[in-house]
Amino acid sequence: MPDRAKILMVDDREENLIALEAILSSLDLVPVRARSGEEALKALLGTEFALILLDVRMPGMDGFETAAHIKRRERTRNIPIIFLTVVDSAPDYAFRGYAAGAVDYLTKPFDPWVLRAKVAVFVELYQMNQRLTEQAALLRERLAAELPSGEADQPAVLPELSRRLTAAEDELNRVMELSRKSDGTLSGPLADLGRRLAHLRAGFDALV
Known part of the structure; x- marks a missing residue:
């Protein structure tokens, strides 16, 4: 959390x-x-x-x-x-x-509503970055465990990692849609986050 x-x-x-x-x-x-x-x-x-x-x-x-x-x-x-x-x-x-x-x-x-809305989106982006960092750490741990001794728990870990990655991708798409409907302020940070998430997905795809 x-x-x-x-x-x-x-x-x-x-x-x-x-x-x-x-x-x-x-x-x-x-x-x-x-x-x-x-x-x-x-x-x-x-x-x-x-x-x-x-x-x-x-x-x-x-x-x-x-x-x-x-x-x-x-x-x-x-x-x-x-x-x-x-x-x-x-x-x-x-x-x-x-x-x-x-x-x-x-x-x-x-306008207080405008400021509140902008802050809310930045807070959500920050929390997404935190979650993405956690997913990246989990993937690194999984990659480090890709030895014969770690094969037994692979089925239990990979579905959970896939679920978390998919949730992060869905959330990123939702925030990107909100940004497009507003003034595009977040286009740069969202693009950076998207690249990070794409690298994470590529690493997971290579793992499975």
Whole structure:
């Protein structure tokens, strides 16, 4: 059973963090607050996050600088970032956000339903990645056991592995369909996940 996904919310205003928590309260996730870019970077040192909601305009280290640090770190560079900023921001903010590695950009005040829906899809993608990692570990164990002494338990293990792979493939197809019906934000991450799943399936097919 995958752990509950954690979402890092970064904003220098407490009322904005409280509002974000309220918007996401119906989702099965753990919100973590950070009041500055420095706090966010500290939180990322010891915790794995499914998504970062990052305010652009903060005193000291702003959202762009914070994102640059996140993307430079090997451990955190693949965490998706959604930038949040006020509607009257400079016209190049959206471009700078995407250039800094953001997967999406929302202006305040934003529609709570839109934000909740986007976060929900990223959480589901994160949990799929967790499950896929577990399936890959199981396949590696099965491959390592492909010795004469391990042949006896092969019939019991392979059907279960096949069932889990099929479930992951079905779930990926469902999320890809949801992405196509929305704005295509997840096309890149979903393509990467699809390639990983295809490699896993090829390894399983070679095994059987």
